[in-house]
Amino acid sequence: xxxxxxxxxxxxxxxxxxxxxxxxxxxxxxxxxxxxxxxxxxxxxxxxxxxxxxxxxxxxxxxxxxxxxxxxxxxxxxxxxxxxxxxxxxxxxxxxxxxxxxxxxxxxxxxxxxxxxxxxxxxxxxxxxxxxxxxxxxxxxxxxxxxxxxxxxxxxxxxxxxxxxxxxxxxxxxxxxxxxxxxxxxxxxxxxxxxxxxxxxxxxxxxxxxxxxxxxxxxxxxxxxxxxxxxxxxxxxxxxxxxxxxxxxxxxxxxxxxxxxxxxxxxxxxxxxxxxxxxxxxxxxxxxxxxxxxxxxxxxxxxxxxxxxxxxxxxxxxxxxxxxxxxxxxxxxxxxxxxxxxxxxxxxxxxxxxxxxxxxxxxxxxxxxxxxxxxxxxxxxxxxxxxxxxxxxxxxxxxxxxxxxxxxxxxxxxxxxxxxxxxxxxxxxxxxxxxxxxxxxxxxxxxxxxxxxxxxxxxxxxxxxxxxxxxxxxxxxxxxxxxxxxxxxxxxxxxxxxxxxxx
Amino acid sequence: xxxxxxxxxxxxxxxxxxxxxxxxxxxxxxxxxxxxxxxxxxxxxxxxxxxxxxxxxxxxxxxxxxxxxxxxxxxxxxxxxxxxxxxxxxxxxxxxxxxxxxxxxxxxxxxxxxxxxxxxxxxxxxxxxxxxxxxxxxxxxxxxxxxxxxxxxxxxxxxxxxxxxxxxxxxxxxxxxxxxxxxxxxxxxxxxxxxxxxxxxxxxxxxxxxxxxxxxxxxxxxxxxxxxxxx
Numbered sequence: 001x002x003x004x005x006x007x008x009x010x011x012x013x014x015x016x017x018x019x020x021x022x023x024x025x026x027x028x029x030x031x032x033x034x035x036x037x038x039x040x041x042x043x044x045x046x047x048x049x050x051x052x053x054x055x056x057x058x059x060x061x062x063x064x065x066x067x068x069x070x071x072x073x074x075x076x077x078x079x080x081x082x083x084x085x086x087x088x089x090x091x092x093x094x095x096x097x098x099x100x101x102x103x104x105x106x107x108x109x110x111x112x113x114x115x116x117x118x119x120x121x122x123x124x125x126x127x128x129x130x131x132x133x134x135x136x137x138x139x140x141x142x143x144x145x146x147x148x149x150x151x152x153x154x155x156x157x158x159x160x161x162x163x164x165x166x167x168x169x170x171x172x173x174x175x176x177x178x179x180x181x182x183x184x185x186x187x188x189x190x191x192x193x194x195x196x197x198x199x200x201x202x203x204x205x206x207x208x209x210x211x212x213x214x215x216x217x218x219x220x221x222x223x224x225x226x227x228x229x230x231x232x233x234x235x236x237x238x239x240x241x242x243x244x245x246x247x248x249x250x251x252x253x254x255x256x257x258x259x260x261x262x263x264x265x266x267x268x269x270x271x272x273x274x275x276x277x278x279x280x281x282x283x284x285x286x287x288x289x290x291x292x293x294x295x296x297x298x299x300x301x302x303x304x305x306x307x308x309x310x311x312x313x314x315x316x317x318x319x320x321x322x323x324x325x326x327x328x329x330x331x332x333x334x335x336x337x338x339x340x341x342x343x344x345x346x347x348x349x350x351x352x353x354x355x356x357x358x359x360x361x362x363x364x365x366x367x368x369x370x371x372x373x374x375x376x377x378x379x380x381x382x383x384x385x386x387x388x389x390x391x392x393x394x395x396x397x398x399x400x401x402x403x404x405x406x407x408x409x410x411x412x413x414x415x416x417x418x419x420x421x422x423x424x425x426x427x428x429x430x431x432x433x434x435x436x437x438x439x440x441x442x443x444x445x446x447x448x449x450x451x452x453x454x455x456x457x458x459x460x461x462x463x464x465x466x467x468x469x470x471x472x473x474x475x476x477x478x479x480x481x482x483x484x485x486x487x488x489x490x491x492x493x494x495x496x497x498x499x500x501x502x503x
Numbered sequence: 504x505x506x507x508x509x510x511x512x513x514x515x516x517x518x519x520x521x522x523x524x525x526x527x528x529x530x531x532x533x534x535x536x537x538x539x540x541x542x543x544x545x546x547x548x549x550x551x552x553x554x555x556x557x558x559x560x561x562x563x564x565x566x567x568x569x570x571x572x573x574x575x576x577x578x579x580x581x582x583x584x585x586x587x588x589x590x591x592x593x594x595x596x597x598x599x600x601x602x603x604x605x606x607x608x609x610x611x612x613x614x615x616x617x618x619x620x621x622x623x624x625x626x627x628x629x630x631x632x633x634x635x636x637x638x639x640x641x642x643x644x645x646x647x648x649x650x651x652x653x654x655x656x657x658x659x660x661x662x663x664x665x666x667x668x669x670x671x672x673x674x675x676x677x678x679x680x681x682x683x684x685x686x687x688x689x690x691x692x693x694x695x696x697x698x699x700x701x702x703x704x705x706x707x708x709x710x711x712x713x714x715x716x717x718x719x720x721x722x723x724x725x726x727x728x729x730x731x732x733x734x
Binding site: 411 | 549550551570571572573577578580583584586588589593597598600601602603604650
């Protein structure tokens with residue numbers, strides 16, 4: 001009985017967190033007079049960059065996944081594992097890495113300009129696209145790779161014994177596979193990029209490269225025009241909801257797909273041309289994904305030792321936010337590991353954090369200074385955003401535990417507490433550790449709502465890094481980025497590891 | 504007396520009907536083809552399946568609306584009788600104190616005593632994975648002892664053991680049942696188990712539960728359908 005009450009409380013609080021801010025935004029948006037040219041521009045840019053980002057990510061992922069599926073090489077497992085890393089990589093860290101490669105005085109310009117090539121400009125649409133591909137190419141590749149590895153080995157054996165050539169392989173196996181997976185991968189990435197904020201904030205900007213989310217932020221921070229922010233939020237909400245529903249129909253996101261490093265024996269694609277092509281894709285992708293990260297480590301190594309006190313304070317804020325948000329997210333997730341709970345949690349994908357932030361801002365403003373609550377709001381919103389992923393990880397396992405041990409527990413008459421303490425938590429330890437690690441790392445690296453609310457006294461580490469970048473203190477920013485990277489990875493590692501001990 | 508009074512129970516599209524009584528202290532085998540409704544019958548008695556109509560009575564008290572743990576019934580399941588991640592001591596502590604799962608004063612001694620009675624003295628700190636299948640079955644039997652309930656249901660709990668071990672376990676259950684004056688229902692599809700363990704047998708066919716009959720007579724001169732099943 002008590003368990004049911006807890007589930008209802010968890011469900012209502014999540015639903016309230018969705019409905020309350022949305023209503024606040026709806027009410028406030030009414031005072032807005034009309035959609036100006038800049039707003040149309042933002043809407044257009046949001047759609048265009050999301051379309052292009054999704055298209056490019058999927059396009060590049062197809063040959064890369066094919067190469068990874070049919071080649072064995074040293075470091076393959078590592079590269080495949082690395083494809084999961086962007087999920088927990090803080091955006092601001094990746095942006096600094098990309099700037100170090102593609103930026104004004106980045107690697108590429110330093111190599112190319114002596115050769116007389118024109119200066120490479122990263123800020124604008126191209127920068128947003130590079131960053132989005134950096135984050136989503138791995139995701140798309142994992143989706144395709146999963147598809148490739150799901151092709152039964154018999155099909156390849158049959159193809160080999162029939163002596164099927166590349167064209168026949170394409171028609172019999174590859175094309176049907178792409179047709180099945182590509183729409184979903186495209187839709188998921190499109191939805192993710194629709195709500196892109198941190199990338200647009202750091203690499204976009206200017207009226208020509210402003211997403212809706214960025215426009216929301218600007219109207220709050222610079223003009224303090226809450227009516228306009230709310231109206232933009234409404235458009236963003238409608239857009240994300242529509243796209244989210246479409247994506248839900250065509251796709252499933254593998255959060256914790258296991259066994260991607262498995263290898264199915266293959267006989268096709270052994271020609272010289274095919275080998276060369278696969279090799280080129282693998283090397284290019286590895287360079288594209290690894291060099292920026294290497295640059296973060298390289299550039300940050302000297303800066304991390306000279307970080308000012310305010311950076312450490314912001315790091316402490318971030319740690320507190322990450323831990324708080326992890327606790328809250330798991331407290332929500334445990335009672336919601338049911339079918340309807342997972343549906344409820346999906347609202348965390350559809351609702352953009354900034355819209356949520358605006359709504360909460362409007363709600364708390366009559367009572368208190370919202371800026372004082374910045375860190376609490378950030379932790380809450382982060383927990384909410386992670387909830388769908390956490391539920392996707394926990395629900396199947398929790399249901400299996402109920403199926404396996406529910407009768408024994410019922411026969412013994414275990415109380416809800418005893419069931420939780422002695423059965424559910426210990427048996428759920430591994431996925432719980434993994435989910436907690438994801439939540440903590442996501443929250444640690446989040447640069448979203450906090451930018452909306454924060455004053456200098458309550459910055460988180462990602463925001464602090466952004467402020468340092470804005471002040472052109474690049475060495476400090478690079479040091480901060482390395483610190484953030486280390487903290488995010490350590491948090492993930494510690495929780496994930498904690499779940500494995502003795503399990 | 505354990506009575507099933509005009510029971511009709513549904514599980515999916517399957518319907519089970521039962522109307523019989525068993526004397527307290529009796530040992531009864533439940534025999535029938537797979538899918539005939541043997542396990543469904545146990546579910547109704549244990550409280551995992553609520554009947555559409557009819558009543559389950561124990562010594563004239565109506566159990567029909569009671570949760571499984573509130574019934575005077577303990578169960579040995581086909582599998583999963585112990586939580587694999589907990590020690591035997593903790594498993595048995597959960598049977599003694601299902602609200603908290605903690606060990607109270609004197610519990611350790613009671614647990615050790617129950618383990619000794621099933622020949623597992625000193626096994627308290629082990630986990631199920633560190634024990635053989637037979638030892639796990641005996642630990643589950645120790646759980647039944649500690650639960651101390653007058654009716655014991657066994658849903659083919661020893662099916663995974665070898666023939667000799669199974670016989671040993673049945674004898675041990677019989678010994679415990681005699682000592683504690685338990686009423687026992689044993690689901691099996693081995694007629695030898697029924698002969699060895701139970702003086703009465705219930706035949707279940709296509710969802711219809713018969714009335715208890717002397718095992719010996721039933722198996723020596725089986726009705727047509729049972730003859731087909733026994734081969």
